[in-house]
Amino acid sequence: MKRGCTDLEVAGVAARIEALGLRPSVSRGEERTVVGVIGDDRLADAGTLEALPGVSGCVRVLAPYKLASRDSHPSRTVVTIGEGEGAVRVGADAVAVIAGPCAVESWAQLEAVARAAKAAGARLLRGGAFKPRTSPYAFQGLGEEGLRLLARARGETGLPVVTEVMTAEMVPLVEEHADALQVGARNMQNFDLLRACGKARKPVLLKRGLSATLEELLMAAEYVLAGGNARVILCERGIRTYEKATRNTLDLSAVPALKELSHLPVMVDPSHGTGKRSLVTPMALAAVAAGADGLLVEVHPDPAHALSDGPQSLTPDGLVDLMARVRAVAAAVGRSA
Known part of the structure; x- marks a missing residue:
């Protein structure tokens, strides 16, 4: 998500992901917010998601461990x-x-x-x-x-x-x-x-x-x-x-x-x-x-x-x-x- 994105924009992205039959995973770091897309990635189109308000860009997580990956969660977990x-x-x-x-x-x-x-x-x-x-x-x-x-x-x-x-x-x-x-x-x-x-x-x-x-x-x-x-x-x-x-x-x-x-x-x-x-x-x-x-x-x-x-x-x-x-x-x- 873009820096300074609103909660409403994050919720909108999450809702769109759910509408595609996938599961959103929201990670809020000190500098940015990342919304993970969990499931069969063939159901998701990066261009469609990038067009949503507040989205900075889409990055494909290549590691098979999507939720555990630092790509999907840049800040460390405590x-x-x-x-x-x-x-x-x-x-x-x-x-x-x-x-x-x-x-x-x-x-x-x-x-x-x-x-x-x-x-x-x-x-x-x-x-x-x-x-x-x-x-x-x-x-x-x-x-x-x-x-x-x-x-x-x-x-x-x-x-x-x-x-x-x-x-x-x-x-x-x-x-x-x-x-x-x-x-x-x-x-x-x-x-x-x-x-x-x-x-x-x-x-x-x-x-x-x-x-x-x-x-x-x-x-x-x-x-x-x-x-x-x-x-x-x-x-x-x-x-x-x-x-x-x-x-x-x-x-x-x-x-x-x-x-x-x-x-x-x-x-x-x-x-x-x-x-x-x-x-x-x-x-x-x-x-x-x-x-x-x-x-x-x-x-x-x-x-x-x-x-x-x-x-x-x-x-x-x-x-x-x-x-x-x-x-x-x-x-x-x-x-x-």
């Missing part, structure tokens, strides 16, 4: 997790740190980690109530009881809660207790789940699959966006390569690459990305330097006896050290934490 004073803006100038145990094991364990995360300066609390595990014999989480414990921890600390949802049927239950829904790497292309998240009222943290390209990650995000949920956060958590020295290969080039391709916020999970406690802080610092909007860090009061992912979990003291270093690096690149 996703708010939580409500009230404790709400956290992901994608703004501050680096948001999500800390907590891989799996919720008990109230004593979760309370200790939640209070440690709050004291260290983390802004959000993570914890798995439902755990997809490689082995069917490994701890699978506390289920609905874990969700109730997470909600209780939020009530006592004020930290908004992020937790994984595994099936489409689970979405209403998880969003009842959590402030953001996490779609794990193994579910990145669970299209029924993505469609359900598109109808959810809560933000979605979408992790990159074990062997997924960036385009595949953005196409997965497109499913959620196309369902009507515009609050999507992308997460790089390591991909599977030939390297055996680390659990995964943490692809930090994905951070600036995704920011060129998409307007969505990008977070990094150095815990799953490396699988080694000693590597979590160095890679977290590198992620912040690369432009990550946030970090997911696993913390446990007694990693040696953790029921899930103990080798990659920081202790509460380790989290304090990480947060101090993250603040220093963030300040060096013009951000805060």
